[in-house]
Amino acid sequence: MSKYFPFSAIVGQEQMKLALILTAIDPKIGGVLVFGDRGTGKSTIIRALAGLLPKKKFIQCCPYNCQDVSNLCFHCKTAKLSKMIERDTPVIDLPLGSTEDRVVGALNLEIALSEGRKVFEPGLLAKANNGYLYVDEVNLLEDHIVDLLLDVAASGENLVERDGMSIRHNSKFVLIGSGNPEEGELRPQLLDRFGLSVKVGSPSKIPERVEVVKRRDDFEQDPDAFLKKWRRKDLAIRKKILAARNNLTNVKLDDKILSKCAELCISIGSDGLRGELTLLRTLRAFTAYKDKIDAELSDIKEIAVHTLSHRLRRDPLDESSSEMRVERKINELLNG
């Protein structure tokens, strides 16, 4: 297992970092969609997040990452597992070209052949339970796999009906997709399922870029020393995330904020209520992260772009980017 690059040592990319932190505070916000060019550090940040997050308690040896003793999966029940161990939050890669078998799981061939028993071999969806599922180039993923992911991500449960087996197990994960929009676009249905969207670019200033390469080099040269150097900062962020999680239920959203959010979503014309719900959830997590109780109007401005820009109905004749359109609307609303 290779060591992860420390989260706090990543230069720039504040928006993506914030989006990931917010989903770590409240996984219900939903997935994160990251659009950007090659070599902007998308995968590095996601891996770094795994290193940053506090270890979680899991049932030992459970292939479905069970956490809750009162709600065990069939595997834990039959095997009578109950011992808890601490592990890193799982971050699972879903490689392009994965087959359905590998994603949802399939018949365990070895046992079927040698013992003649039907045993389910869990797939990536089981591994990603209570963690993150990362899909690089999500816009190139085959349609039937995408549909499957969406369905599971929405229901939090993987239902397998194949090879004469019927199995159901929890699969609650935060879906993180990355891609380059010029290589092909995502279907609107899929876009809408992501809670947040961020655009990443390379740092534009030379000193920043120097720092990126320098830190990468330092890390590869001596990972341990580098990790040690950044450990304190990483821990500080982790502490903030944990505090925010506890604080989440205390956050108050007053009526004025609620109505502004609704107004914003209507004026932008985002379909359905998902936009509003995500906006409110994100606002709550953001307020908690700032260690405050009352959400403020100005906060909407900071997060609305990420929660709404991918939900706009596409207007082929509007030249401006969706981010710009959202920003314009926000400014109109908040100032007017």
Next chain:
Amino acid sequence: MDKKKTFFEGELSVSTLTTAIVSLIKIDPSIGSIHIKGKFSPMREEFISKLLKLIDQKRTKKIYPSQSPSDFNSSINIVRTLAERKPVFEQDFFEDKSNIIILPMAEKIDKNLACFLKGKMENSKDKLFIALDESENDEYVHENISQNITFFISVDEIRLEELKDLKINYRKVRAARKNLEKVVIKKDILSHLINCADLLGITDSKVAYTALKTAKAICSLKEKSFVSRDDVNQAVSLVMIQKAKRIPEIKDMDEQTQSKQPEEKNEESSPDQTDLEKELLNKQMLIETIKANLPKDLIEQIIKNKLKTRQSGDSVGSGEKNKNFKFGRPLPSIGRKYSSDKKIDLISTLTKAIPWQKIRKDAIKTNKKGLIFYPDDITIKQFDQKSERVLIFIVDSSGSNAIGRLAEAKGAVEILLSDAYAKRDNVALISFGGDDAKTLLPPTRSLVAAKKKLGALPGGGGTPLARGLLEANKLALSAKNRNIKPILILLSDGKSNLGLNGEPDREIAIRDSLKIASIIKENGLTSIFIDTSKRAQQVAKDLASNLDGKYFPLPKANSESISNTIKNSI
């Protein structure tokens, strides 16, 4: 023992370049892979076999462009599983002992495989990828591969005697590998490296990091422990030039700096200005070193190649060139009732039946050898034969009506693109006006890319219809070669006043455009002619009959009506 000069001492040729690259890979295997550009020839084969010998790794594997990512999943080995009566899995393609993976005909690799390989190239650092690029004209290696490849060698003009010089000093390389850990780079040198990247328009930090590793390896090879500016320059010339997004004007640079110098001297007191000057000087120095570090024709070649790539690939997102539809794209096999017109997927049928053998044999209480199949096991191969199309708009941007017409065409392109997702159509836009025809939008499927390209459009001037048609013909034929069905859409009043030779002679112009129209017809291209003139005239009718396509007089064409007409007629 080596009398000849090396690449690092300024001796530039394909053989010294290759020697240098192999040495560097030997010193730090994580640096990466090689891109070999050159058409198939005995010379190239000789070169590759020499190269492999030089790298001294015997286990090579190949990945062909026709393969799909799912081919590389570890799957059950049918023959051995049956023989040994226990599941035997194929070894994962990327997890065996082979060290070199060759990608023949890399320019034919499609988007999906390219993205898959990109991931593999990033994660399997112990493997050396060698991409063999036989591209010509409008072909190019997918960016996901070319951007992840470290070194570039062009072998088109290699000579036999050069091959003899391919030798590396293993003793020196071994020493350098040991020394590599001690190599240090100072911060100002690192900034220089990033400056170089910036100058070439490279924003990818992975490329910058590879260049850094290369510079370190070069430094180590020179038996030093501090990376110098020269090392960086050489690394840049090896790693970055072929990935450059923009090429600094090599010739004009001297004049530019000279003309700017007096201005700057006047204001030398302000710190910003001196910084600027320094930067400018640095840039100039860099260009000089780049120039000095590569054979001149090589730079030119790279620039030429690069520009080609950029025209067709960079901004299009290469959406148009992705699948080989000759046989249809294989889809996952499905269980269906068999009939003679379908192909049985033997492997997956077996895979499906094998696990149940013990259960089935127990059920009918038999011990006979052989497999028991149930009808449900039979899996049928599926192919996706949906062919792609490209709609090529040819828009008259001349005369008074130009701006309006172009704007409507633009709108139609975007409307078509925004619902093209389901249909998987590509759209391209050619405009003719002034004295020339231009491809404003190369075939693309991406609305994002289209919007970027369709920002500002030229207008006014003469009407070189013939050139516009010629350009469209070219584009259509190249699409056809890639098994994408082209459909030409001409938006014009059919009048023309500029011939192929650029002479403003109406008669010649009309004759030329009619001629090209019949060529388009002879090439078997489908066309739609939307006549935008107020009243249909004889020239337009002639043109339509020569094109032998569909003809719609649409005097008040707007983007809605254009896109509807097109949607209904194709």
